[in-house]
Amino acid sequence: GDSVTQMEGPVTLSEEAFLTINCTYTATGYPSLFWYVQYPGEGLQLLLKATKADDKGSNKGFEATYRKETTSFHLEKGSVQVSDSAVYFCALSDSGTASKLTFGTGTRLQVTL
Amino acid sequence: GAGVSQSPRYKVAKRGQDVALRCDPISGHVSLFWYQQALGQGPEFLTYFQNEAQLDKSGLPSDRFFAERPEGSVSTLKIQRTQQEDSAVYLCASSPGTGRSEQYFGPGTRLTVT
Numbered sequence: 001g002d003s004v005t006q007m008e009g010p011v012t013l014s015e016e017a018f019l020t021i022n023c024t025y026t027a028t029g030y031p032s033l034f035w036y037v038q039y040p041g042e043g044l045q046l047l048l049k050a051t052k053a054d055d056k057g058s059n060k061g062f063e064a065t066y067r068k069e070t071t072s073f074h075l076e077k078g079s080v081q082v083s084d085s086a087v088y089f090c091a092l093s094d095s096g097t098a099s100k101l102t103f104g105t106g107t108r109l110q111v112t113l
Numbered sequence: 114g115a116g117v118s119q120s121p122r123y124k125v126a127k128r129g130q131d132v133a134l135r136c137d138p139i140s141g142h143v144s145l146f147w148y149q150q151a152l153g154q155g156p157e158f159l160t161y162f163q164n165e166a167q168l169d170k171s172g173l174p175s176d177r178f179f180a181e182r183p184e185g186s187v188s189t190l191k192i193q194r195t196q197q198e199d200s201a202v203y204l205c206a207s208s209p210g211t212g213r214s215e216q217y218f219g220p221g222t223r224l225t226v227t
Contacts, residue, residue, distance in 0.1 A: 004155075036218075043117075044156070044204065044218040089155050099208070100146060100169065101216065103155030 002027045006090050006104035013080055013111050021075040021107045023064075023090035031092040033057075033066050033073040034101065038087045047075075047088070080111045115139070117219035119205050125225045126195045134190045134222045138207030145188050146216060147180055148204040156204050162188060195226045 007022040025031065035047040035057070048057030053068035062077045073090060090104040118137045126132050138145050144163055148156035149172075158172040164185035173180070177196075182188040192199055202223050206216040
């Protein structure tokens with residue numbers, strides 16, 4: 001079945017550092033790929049998405065590129081802020097009509113001054 | 114506008130009790146999903162509704178779990194004879210369409226079974 005593998009956290013960075021959170025997936029067909037973020041005390045929010053190979057999703061300075069050849073969707077940001085501290089989830093939606101999401105286990109990011 | 118709301122936000126149940134968790138989706142959203150999130154894990158799919166029809170319940174872990182959405186709006190997830198392994202955060206999400214459109218999540222209900 002479908003699966004998503006994320007790098008384990010926590011990831012601790014200083015403010016203005018470069019961020020990469022790795023995500024790889026296994027799926028039959030051509031899934032859509034997502035990054036969701038969960039800030040402390042809040043619900044899951046969609047951060048960005050990509051629906052086909054070589055698409056780049058971007059939002060709030062975060063980017064991720066759908067790489068079919070390496071089945072990856074790594075999240076990057078050039079300069080993190082303390083306010084980016086949260087848990088980040090990589091997810092996929094398979095090519096069926098019911099677009100249920102399959103999530104990774106999440107990566108906690110802690111940004112310090 | 115109002116987002117997805119869930120109630121109660123926290124629920125403590127003694128083992129063997131029945132619980133009912135409510136989800137109010139965004140008005141007009143066709144699709145509704147329930148997920149279960151154990152501590153330190155990602156959400157896992159439980160069931161999916163398109164309007165009032167339950168089209169996929171493959172993720173429900175046992176026949177103690179039951180979900181309904183009788184009028185195609187509010188949904189209730191019921192767990193009978195709760196067990197300790199049912200302790201988790203239960204997330205509801207709604208989506209305006211039936212394809213791979215964005216899902217909007219509620220804040221979740223944290224269920225603790227003692």
